[in-house]
Every structure is written in structure tokens, then in C-alpha cells.
Amino acid sequence: GAVVSQHPSRVICKSGTSVKIECRSLDFQATTMFWYRQFPKQSLMLMATSNEGSKATYEQGVEKDKFLINHASLTLSTLTVTSAHPEDSSFYICSARDLTSGGDTDTQYFGPGTRLTVL
């Protein structure tokens, strides 16, 4: 079964509004979560790395004031798209790193994604 969930699964909003997307690890604690953006049939583009209890690390070219990330607990990270515009429409995917999985620090579990459409 799924070990990482995202909510909502899809959202349609008006231009200028803010949208919050939640990412939860269900059966493990994740000190690190990742937020990706995916365009159709393309690679996942890493937006930021979310660390529990500290500020997120953003990739070059990603506006931290537009994509607010909060990793409030070991099982929850949120991505808020502020003042969304049509060009922000995309498929947003999170993943969580499970540090308890046999010591393999690169085991990532991916969420099902959130489809954002900004009108």
C-alpha cells in the first residue's frame, strides 16, 4: 500500500489565490521530504528539499517566496503555491526519505501527486 500520501489529489483555483498541498509519510518518520514538479512525459524537476524543523533548501530558479514549504513534523510537509498563476499549473509530487530502511539513505517513497490547474 501507499506509504506517502498527498492531499488534495487535484485542485482547480483562480489566478491570484494560494493553494496548499500536503505530503504525509504514513508508516515512517521522514526527516527529509522532497518536492518535485512534473511536466507531461518529462523528468521530475526537484524544486526543494524540506527538512523537519529547519528551512527548506530550494533549487536554483525556484522562488522561495512563491513556493512556501513547511516541514512541521516528521510525517508532514506542506507546499503552498502563493498567488498562483496559470503557468504554475502542473503536477506536483512529493517524496519522503525513510532513514530506517536498512540504512539505505537513498530510499525514497513517492507520493501520488497533486494536479494543480490555475484558471
Next chain:
Amino acid sequence: GQNIDQPTEMTATEGAIVQINCTYQTSGFNGLFWYQQHAGEAPTFLSYNVLDGLEEKGRFSSFLSRSKGYSYLLLKELQMKDSASYLCAVMDSNYQLIWGAGTKLIIKP
């Protein structure tokens, strides 16, 4: 429930061919993706299959059988740089991605 199965780890020799299998049980089907992920990097898109059959793209090919809930990724002329994790993901009827746990491929000289 929804489920994707792929082997946890495979080992192959440089120059050889390896096939990574993926079986799935999902509520609906809107395509199957294969991604390559090197340690510490984001997944790279390899292929997308929505119809039955074989899709060839250079050294990599991907096959899909919807009736069997089965796909494989075929890697030919293996190179050391192909050592990575390979992720199988299915998009279900709600356009949500269901992910496999990934197959760690180890290439030996």
C-alpha cells in the same frame, strides 16, 4: 488495493542485457512510466507506455501488456553509468501515480 511490484535489486555485467520487470494492480490505467534515479538526484524520465507493445529508445526499451498488468524495461549494452535505481509508476484512473519501490541495478565490470 493498488500495488506495484518490481525486484528490489539486480546485478548485471557491463556490456550485457538486463530486463527489469514490473507488475501492477491498479484501479484503472492511464499509462506506465519508467524513471531512472541516480543516488542523490531527481528521477529522470525514461519511457511512457499506454498501449500494448514495445517502445524502443536507443539502448532502452519498454514493454507493456495491459491484459497481464505487466511491463518490463530492457537495457542493452550496459554501461557502468547505468548503475541506478529504476522506478516503475502507473497512473490510475484518477490520474494519480502509483509508485513501485524501485529496482537497484548494480553493474559490474
